[in-house]
Amino acid sequence: MKILFRSLLCSLLVLAAGCATTHDQSNAAPPAHVDAKPASAPLLLISIDGYRTDYLARGLSPTLQALADGGVRATDGMQPSFPSLTFPNHYTLVTGLRPDHHGIVNNTMTDPVLGKFSLGNREAVSNGRWWDEGTPLWETVQKQGLKSATMFWPGSEADIHGQHPSDWKPYDGNVTADQRVDQVLAWLDLPADQRPTFITLYFDEVDHAGHSYGPDSPQVNDAIRHTDAALARLVRGLTERGQLDHINLIVVADHGMAHAPTHQMVLVDKLIPLKHVEVVSMGVLAGFNPKPGFDFARIEATLEKPQKHMTCWDKTRVPARLAYGSNPRVPQLLCLADVGWRISSSDYVAKKKTTTQGEHGYDNAAPEMQALFIAHGPAFRQGAQVPSFPNVDVYPLMTHLLDVPAAANDGDYNVVKGMLKPEAQ
Incomplete structure (x- = not known):
């Protein structure tokens, strides 16, 4: 073999030919009392x-x-x-x-x-x-x-x-x-x-x-x-x-x-008023947090209904097999696109034409x-x-x-x- x-x-x-030209960053030496094994x-x-x-x-x-x-x-x-x-x-x-x-x-x-x-x-x-x-x-x-x-x-x-x-x-x-x-x-x-x-x-x-x-x-x-x-x-x-x-x-x-073809896009602003939430992320995995003064429970109820080309959960209801949702940095409401789809907004699509053809972040x-x-x-x-x-x-x-x-x-x-x-x- x-x-x-x-x-x-x-x-x-x-x-x-060729060699790396970036400079070295050397630090983090072991404490003096540690004997190298x-x-x-x-x-x-x-x-x-x-x-x-x-x-x-x-x-x-x-x-x-x-x-x-x-x-x-x-x-x-x-x-x-x-x-x-x-x-x-x-x-x-x-x-x-x-x-x-x-x-x-x-x-x-x-x-x-x-x-x-x-x-x-x-x-x-x-x-x-x-x-x-x-x-x-x-x-x-x-x-x-x-x-x-x-x-x-x-x-x-x-x-x-x-x-x-x-x-x-x-x-x-x-x-x-x-x-x-x-x-x-x-x-x-x-x-x-x-x-x-x-x-x-x-x-x-x-x-x-x-x-x-x-x-x-x-x-x-x-x-x-x-x-x-x-x-x-x-x-x-x-x-x-x-x-x-x-x-x-x-x-x-x-x-x-x-x-992920460019036309396969879920426009979430067609489902909820985005100005009523804090948008943490968009794309394959979109995340939203409550914004003071707005009815976040109603927004969750809307998005957690069956949707075309995406599935949404409150972070406490994410399927256990995904092992996700307990960390405070995870947004309160999550929406996961189906494979081949993205989640975005009408304003974003109008301002920035998406040309990419591939994505990850989907169900593992x-x-x-x-x-x-x-x-x-x-x-x-x-x-x-x-x-x-x-x-x-x-x-x-x-x-x-x-x-x-x-x-x-x-x-x-x-x-x-x-x-x-x-x-x-």
Whole structure:
């Protein structure tokens, strides 16, 4: 199997030039009284944002396929947590907590003390108080005297509980996939006492193409090819350094992608007067809070009736299987669009013409939302296929691989331990 894998790598694209140019952010050294424990095999967690699990069957990802053939793959994908959005699920992966428990309940949300949070609000994104309901893995690793490094990961720009990863990068979409890979390889080239044991790597081209053009577009196929070429660069770099057989790789997606034609829009202002509510979010998952002086119970009663192309609940009546609604940041009234639909308003549509063709955030059980999971390395079985499992289980798998104590989490190691070789369980 190893010979076949290396043979496949040799047939991939030639090594391209380029290196990461963003500046290092180094801090969060372990307290002086903590003795660094002997490092386990390094763990590299790779996210390909928006890589729907069935994309692998398109035959456009030879590197990913080789990793799967030589390791473990969830054949029907990994189930994201609800809502199937980017920031909530990336933070779930590194905390093992569902969004309702770690507090990043949406890409757009409000907090009575902290105000408003959105992906483009760098002040909020870098404020650790938004993130401190969870304990990210890099914090736990550093408490054990080990080092961590994040090549872009939601949460890593914030001073959560007073610290960042040992090395981290502020998100910059202009940093190419190859440059991101080169930075990871540079971290692995550090002397042993400086080298991170836990590293994350983030790719976003597949997600961007899926939103702009839809999951079945030629542009998504191109993005899949480009990202796989960057992964080939990573594997070649690891092979050249003699590290490929000594590092555990986990490749995941945060969610899938669904075709969402621009005309499939629920205009919620046709059902309720929007000036009578606080609008927290629109899109696939819309959220509304009461506004003083208006009859919110009547608004809830209206929207909780059967609606075309969406379902609405008071947060206390969200189906239990979604594990969502207890966090104070969850809006009082939620409306979830059917797969392929969005929720918006007439004013928004008139002011900003929607041109995107793909969406996520839908019911996390929807086939279109299922996410990639592949694992490869010395701890993992070879050529193994496993059934679908919830993404909260990735966290206890990683703490086991790193031999660090797990923080309180919603995951179950017993669900995923069968991925490992008997001696690694």
